[in-house]
Amino acid sequence: MNPVAPKLRAxxxxxxxxxxxxxxxxxxxxxxxxxxxxxxxxALLYVMLALGLNIVVGFAGLLDLGYIAFYxxxxxxxxxxxxxxxxxxxxxxxxxxxxxxFWLVLPLGALVAGLFGVMLGAPTLKLRGDYLAIVTxxxxxxxxxxxxxxxxxxNLTNGPQGINNIAPARIAGHALSxxxxxxxxxxxxVTLYYYFFLALTLLVIFVCVRLQDSRLGRAWVxxxxxxxxxxxxxxxxxxxxxxxxxxxxxxxxVAGGLxxxxxxxxxxxxxxxxxxxxxxxxxxxxxxxNIAGVILGAVLLALLPEVLRxxxxxxxxxxxxxxxxxPETLRLLLFGIALVLVMRLRPAGLWPSxxxxxxxxxxxxxxxx
Amino acid sequence: MDIFIQQxxxxxxxxxxxxxxxxxxxxVYGILGLINFAHGEVVMIxxxxxxxxxxxxxxxxxxxxVVVLAxxxxxxPVCMAVGFAxxxxxxxxxxxxxRLAPLITAIGMSIVLQQLAMIAWGRNYHTFPAxxxxxxxxxxxxxxxxxxxxxxxxxxxLMAALLWLxxxxxxxxxxxxxxxxPSVARLMGVDVDRVIAFTFVLGSALAxxxxxxxxxNYSIAHYAMGFMLGLKAFTAAVLGGIGNxxxxxxxxxxxxxxxxxxxxxxxxxxxGFLGSHYxxxxxxxxxxxxxxxxxxxxxxxxxxxRA
Numbered sequence: 001m002n003p004v005a006p007k008l009r010a011x012x013x014x015x016x017x018x019x020x021x022x023x024x025x026x027x028x029x030x031x032x033x034x035x036x037x038x039x040x041x042x043a044l045l046y047v048m049l050a051l052g053l054n055i056v057v058g059f060a061g062l063l064d065l066g067y068i069a070f071y072x073x074x075x076x077x078x079x080x081x082x083x084x085x086x087x088x089x090x091x092x093x094x095x096x097x098x099x100x101x102f103w104l105v106l107p108l109g110a111l112v113a114g115l116f117g118v119m120l121g122a123p124t125l126k127l128r129g130d131y132l133a134i135v136t137x138x139x140x141x142x143x144x145x146x147x148x149x150x151x152x153x154x155n156l157t158n159g160p161q162g163i164n165n166i167a168p169a170r171i172a173g174h175a176l177s178x179x180x181x182x183x184x185x186x187x188x189x190v191t192l193y194y195y196f197f198l199a200l201t202l203l204v205i206f207v208c209v210r211l212q213d214s215r216l217g218r219a220w221v222x223x224x225x226x227x228x229x230x231x232x233x234x235x236x237x238x239x240x241x242x243x244x245x246x247x248x249x250x251x252x253x254v255a256g257g258l259x260x261x262x263x264x265x266x267x268x269x270x271x272x273x274x275x276x277x278x279x280x281x282x283x284x285x286x287x288x289x290n291i292a293g294v295i296l297g298a299v300l301l302a303l304l305p306e307v308l309r310x311x312x313x314x315x316x317x318x319x320x321x322x323x324x325x326x327p328e329t330l331r332l333l334l335f336g337i338a339l340v341l342v343m344r345l346r347p348a349g350l351w352p353s354x355x356x357x358x359x360x361x362x363x364x365x366x367x368x369x
Numbered sequence: 370m371d372i373f374i375q376q377x378x379x380x381x382x383x384x385x386x387x388x389x390x391x392x393x394x395x396x397v398y399g400i401l402g403l404i405n406f407a408h409g410e411v412v413m414i415x416x417x418x419x420x421x422x423x424x425x426x427x428x429x430x431x432x433x434x435v436v437v438l439a440x441x442x443x444x445x446p447v448c449m450a451v452g453f454a455x456x457x458x459x460x461x462x463x464x465x466x467x468r469l470a471p472l473i474t475a476i477g478m479s480i481v482l483q484q485l486a487m488i489a490w491g492r493n494y495h496t497f498p499a500x501x502x503x504x505x506x507x508x509x510x511x512x513x514x515x516x517x518x519x520x521x522x523x524x525x526x527l528m529a530a531l532l533w534l535x536x537x538x539x540x541x542x543x544x545x546x547x548x549x550x551p552s553v554a555r556l557m558g559v560d561v562d563r564v565i566a567f568t569f570v571l572g573s574a575l576a577x578x579x580x581x582x583x584x585x586n587y588s589i590a591h592y593a594m595g596f597m598l599g600l601k602a603f604t605a606a607v608l609g610g611i612g613n614x615x616x617x618x619x620x621x622x623x624x625x626x627x628x629x630x631x632x633x634x635x636x637x638x639x640x641g642f643l644g645s646h647y648x649x650x651x652x653x654x655x656x657x658x659x660x661x662x663x664x665x666x667x668x669x670x671x672x673x674x675r676a
Binding site: 057061063065123124127130131133134135137138139141142145146149273274277280284288324325329332333335336337338339340343344347 | 403404458459462463466467468469470471472473474476477478479480481482483484485487488596600603604607646647649650652653654656657660661664
């Protein structure tokens, strides 16, 4: 067989995926309407989030149950710096709304979220896995409680009402919340956001792939497999784990900033424990440590609630004549069942990484964990 | 001063409930080395089952305490069955899996139980009828109700019984042996699987009692109450030294008092910047501080790192 053929086929495959991704919003928008393009936009945000958490859980093997807190930090920072809220709450300090450029606010949010990650990681990373899970869970809740209550006496977060009137993402002077006139055709806002999110998602994927194959990536895997042995091999386990936490949090911060700009509104409700668990589900279900698997998991689980909303209620209506279980409950129920079943039947996820599969096969042989 | 004493009393009542729940965490951790994430949901199921039973029994015209006791006696076996099921579904099949796996199944179980409870009992808050005498007694300028006395005394009795069970009976010896080393315990003729199942069932029975106490104390219960309670009880277990039964009791009482004093005085301490709605935050700060400065807890031994 011609040795060029596999390479050519790979290129062809990439080109096909590229074309499919490029026309996706138009196809979806034409067949299902623009609200579904919006759902696809959210799916892309979840892909970014899941890839960030995958660095922590999948690569480094640190179970983080409060990951959504970093998303919240990114989102609130963006919201504070791009909405009139600060000017309204503190007229003495801010004469007008802080009108910072989008390209400054987004990296700033990422940076601050990353700092939070390191801050949380520094005291807790010497803990064993399950303790770490609980502490991160507690941290996530603390952030949410503060967001909920920091409206008095100083109105920083506007409490449960959240912050609205957040400025949209702005690229080359065009706010993405408004449709773009191009060659006489009108491209709707959700489609613009789609391309923007897609570009950033591809960037995140690229960074993840490069990280995975880097010295740092191998150090993470070593720590996940056996921390003591990793240390014996000369890996500075504390710094490497901190980097995993910080980088994961940074991705979360970026996704948070994008979410705030896209939605135009943030409130503590979006950052509860269940959101953290949902992102964890994406990572676990798709295949911890495998980038393609995590993307699959994120897309599946981001679309699931919409599919349920669209399908479950009519189905129940037809079967029982009423809707005993609302789609939201059903979604969570399915998540819970999926977590149990996946861990029992396919512990490496739907699309496992080769290494994980080997590792689990070794466990199944009865060798010591 | 009387406010201080009042907060201490409230804290002790709350703390004895935390201690009962913490015992469930600490016993499972002592034996399996795993956090049973679904334990908080068992408490919730106990509270709601008892409330449903009480709701059925109230029209029968029995005296209040009898009705509550009957509700409790129905909730206990239900919770035991739930605890048994959790062990069967989420833990036993994964006993030799990597450590992350049972943690994730437990989270899954927790979500499933919570959503099932939501389907069964709805999103509403259920009120606990005023069946127990709530007349306050005056103690050094503070008030303590009969209900609070009942809670503290019941919790103390249960803990004493548990200590007796663990230190004086054959079963207790089997539990301690399994906690020490399952494989050696098995060689000595201990049916390890049964001991583990029994530990879950025992912890769940205590959780049922705690659930009824919480519902009676706050006169309210709903499907999401288990999560925060479970977290705090876990904090209590860690504070006392996880795996240590005496530590869980001490940790529970301490955490209750810390929380109640903290919520009472945070306003004064921060000059009104933070208020008592930050009550839930204290447990987490205590948890993080303990884990950073004394991960073995107050009464625990040093835990070796597991590879």
